[in-house]
Amino acid sequence: MSEFEPKIVAFVCNWCTYAGADLTGTSRIKYATNVKIVRFPCTGRIDFMLLLKAFGEGADGIIISGCHPNDCHYTSGNFHARRRWVMFRGLMNFMGIDTRRVQFSWVSAAEGAKWAEIVNTTVDEVRELGPYTDYKKVADYLETEVTNG
Amino acid sequence: MSRIGVFVCHCGENISSTVDVEKVAQTAAGFDGVAYSVDYKYMCSDPGQSLIKQAIKDHNLTGVVVSACSPRMHEPTFRKACAEAGLNGYMCEMTNLREHCSWVHERTEETTEKAIDLVRMLVEKVKNDKPLEPIKVPIFKTALVIGGGIAGIQTSLDIANCGHKVILVEKEPSIGGHMSQLSETFPTLDCSQCILTPRMVEVAQHPNITLYTYSELESLEGYIGNFKAKIRKKAKSVDHSVCTGCGDCWTKCPSKKIPSEFNAGLDNRTAIYVPFPQAVPNKPVIDKDHCTYYQKGKCRLCEKNCKPGAIHFDLEDEIIEVEVGGIVVTTGFDVKGTDFFPEYGYGKYKDVITGLQFERLASASGPTLGEIKRPSDGKVPEKIVFIACAGSRDPAKGIDYCSKICCMYTAKHAMLYQHKVHTGKSYVFYMDIRAGGKNYEEFVRRAIEEDKVNYVRGRVSTVYEKNGKLIVKGADTLMNGQPVEIEADMVVLATAGVANCGSEELAQKLHVSYDRYKFFAEAHPKLKPVETNTAGIFLAGACQAPKDIPETVGMASGAAAKVAALFSQDELKREPLIAVVNRQMPPTFSSCVGCFLCETACPYRAIEREEIKDRAGNVIKTIAKVNDGLCQGCGTCVAFCRTKSIDIQGFTNEQMYSEVMALLND
Numbered sequence: 001m002s003e004f005e006p007k008i009v010a011f012v013c014n015w016c017t018y019a020g021a022d023l024t025g026t027s028r029i030k031y032a033t034n035v036k037i038v039r040f041p042c043t044g045r046i047d048f049m050l051l052l053k054a055f056g057e058g059a060d061g062i063i064i065s066g067c068h069p070n071d072c073h074y075t076s077g078n079f080h081a082r083r084r085w086v087m088f089r090g091l092m093n094f095m096g097i098d099t100r101r102v103q104f105s106w107v108s109a110a111e112g113a114k115w116a117e118i119v120n121t122t123v124d125e126v127r128e129l130g131p132y133t134d135y136k137k138v139a140d141y142l143e144t145e146v147t148n149g
Numbered sequence: 150m151s152r153i154g155v156f157v158c159h160c161g162e163n164i165s166s167t168v169d170v171e172k173v174a175q176t177a178a179g180f181d182g183v184a185y186s187v188d189y190k191y192m193c194s195d196p197g198q199s200l201i202k203q204a205i206k207d208h209n210l211t212g213v214v215v216s217a218c219s220p221r222m223h224e225p226t227f228r229k230a231c232a233e234a235g236l237n238g239y240m241c242e243m244t245n246l247r248e249h250c251s252w253v254h255e256r257t258e259e260t261t262e263k264a265i266d267l268v269r270m271l272v273e274k275v276k277n278d279k280p281l282e283p284i285k286v287p288i289f290k291t292a293l294v295i296g297g298g299i300a301g302i303q304t305s306l307d308i309a310n311c312g313h314k315v316i317l318v319e320k321e322p323s324i325g326g327h328m329s330q331l332s333e334t335f336p337t338l339d340c341s342q343c344i345l346t347p348r349m350v351e352v353a354q355h356p357n358i359t360l361y362t363y364s365e366l367e368s369l370e371g372y373i374g375n376f377k378a379k380i381r382k383k384a385k386s387v388d389h390s391v392c393t394g395c396g397d398c399w400t401k402c403p404s405k406k407i408p409s410e411f412n413a414g415l416d417n418r419t420a421i422y423v424p425f426p427q428a429v430p431n432k433p434v435i436d437k438d439h440c441t442y443y444q445k446g447k448c449r450l451c452e453k454n455c456k457p458g459a460i461h462f463d464l465e466d467e468i469i470e471v472e473v474g475g476i477v478v479t480t481g482f483d484v485k486g487t488d489f490f491p492e493y494g495y496g497k498y499k500d501v502i503t504g505l506q507f508e509r510l511a512s513a514s515g516p517t518l519g520e521i522k523r524p525s526d527g528k529v530p531e532k533i534v535f536i537a538c539a540g541s542r543d544p545a546k547g548i549d550y551c552s553k554i555c556c557m558y559t560a561k562h563a564m565l566y567q568h569k570v571h572t573g574k575s576y577v578f579y580m581d582i583r584a585g586g587k588n589y590e591e592f593v594r595r596a597i598e599e600d601k602v603n604y605v606r607g608r609v610s611t612v613y614e615k616n617g618k619l620i621v622k623g624a625d626t627l628m629n630g631q632p633v634e635i636e637a638d639m640v641v642l643a644t645a646g647v648a649n650c651g652s653e654e655l656a657q658k659l660h661v662s663y664d665r666y667k668f669f670a671e672a673h674p675k676l677k678p679v680e681t682n683t684a685g686i687f688l689a690g691a692c693q694a695p696k697d698i699p700e701t702v703g704m705a706s707g708a709a710a711k712v713a714a715l716f717s718q719d720e721l722k723r724e725p726l727i728a729v730v731n732r733q734m735p736p737t738f739s740s741c742v743g744c745f746l747c748e749t750a751c752p753y754r755a756i757e758r759e760e761i762k763d764r765a766g767n768v769i770k771t772i773a774k775v776n777d778g779l780c781q782g783c784g785t786c787v788a789f790c791r792t793k794s795i796d797i798q799g800f801t802n803e804q805m806y807s808e809v810m811a812l813l814n815d
Contacts, residue, residue, distance in 0.1 A: 025253050
């Protein structure tokens, strides 16, 4: 059996991390293929229900990344995201979701190498944690038994 | 039923060398709702765009996914192409197969699989795209230029000469910047002040330019075409409308021991001062931190001696608000001081100076009137050592980059020294000689061959003082690393050019990106060198990275051309990617319940309250409404909304959820 390859979704803002990931490409820095980026205008836009949705759909790990504090293109969106993450982390703990499955970070438009590093370390960490099926089971149960039943 | 077209680009070999593009196109053809899928060598080229346009017509496409490079690069290109073929531009999305896939992975099956996943995500997103129309906004045709060095001067003059109004803000009491401090300029050795000061005067006299010296940007709101800037005019304590610039005040000022910024600390100035004789405006300000009256409450000598009565100690900082359409940041750079170098004495040896200080020594307007005299005892140095790359290209010092101008100015310094001290001997320690530029290499050869400057390839490990001499110890790497020791009278460090100390704070006020060295970041390293990621804000000069005068002037004119192009239109089309509150049929009218969490979340105060009334005029419901002139489309309100009533066009909940689901359900 081949080694487990985690599926990781990255929610990033358009102005810093998306541009930073573009720079990773322009600089030809290599990283793991497991992470796929979903582009948002700002991390403040990220509704954390999306994280649960992603886990429910089978994601093994999630990266959220935006502009550094004070550098938000929209002044304060990253602060909202940070506060939301602090709250959400407590909720994750309560629900028994390993918080190590979510990586929250800041990557600026000039930090191409940092993006590659975050992707690689997150992939390694999540690979170590193994496949994440618990939440998917709950989500599937809710869908079939509660919603339809 | 969606009819989506997928267009997979090879980007020459940039994508196709690691991604199996044919396979991506073939797989995409099988996705639900995809009516047409094709790969092509250069999708952004004219034939590539024609291919898309033709396919839209032939296959009656309702949406387009271009799988190529970053949307930050070509999204406008492809949206325009779609619009030309009659498909609403906002029905086109891009998959980033180049920056986010082919360039960052090796050629493996996983890379192609990832590319297919990325395409699938965007196909699902585009299914939920809605046609949108750009928002038209008026343009306020005044430019704000921040920084009055040569970059700001050139930009202001170019914009003003196009017939537009310019507001030039300079934080120092005079414009001129670093260029006014230079002695002579490479590679022609023409006097810096002689070429600069006429332009400074032109700025002051230009009818289209409003000059605010001793002023700084306080805050900025708004967006391209419609910025509102607050400028803090620091209190000068001198009424410039009355002051004649006669100089009676500063000759009488008793605080005479303040290191002169203009002379790089080589001599002193008074508390009431004009930074240099050719200053524009040539009228003094009072430096409150050093003024005896402000510090101790007594003195007022300047006031007593001012015949026109221009001195007013009670003047306060003034905040003015201006409306501008475009902004050019030209705040320049700074140089590291000698105290940054423990190996060269932490700045405690008076005769170890920076290149900028040498400029002042060599300048006819400097403290020695152009004679090369060492700061400690005023003697003419017989032996002088120049150390290039002091700090630059030195990861151990945290400055990995090349400061670019030092090789040239060091050659110039050595040359000027040889011209002024014929019996003197000069040595240059260098790592490499970087003399890229028109007539630059020839200039360095001239220093070596005609002026007999001794170039030693190697680094200097230490400088220390012994018997009134500076002992410079280094190695000559062209002589097998043979140790070299020179007893010098003066040492000049070509210290690294670094970002201005306030640059991070300014970048945050402007909401533009900056790099880890705190230089402002351009939108694209090659194709958008003067743009920032924030529309309507441009860059010129050394605030972006160290650069020499010709390059700065070129960039300044480039930024001015961008502003002039912006101002050539009467109204601007803005991306309609903004928030909207849903509306429904009565009796609900909207799912918005009027909690107004969005109002508190919005950083732009773009949320208004809309009252829904019945025929009799009674208010039935109050719901949120987005002011589309103010909304910038960050979407913070969307994440806040409890009832999912507010959504952001182009990044709707439906779109984002469908992307995530498409990615995970392959």
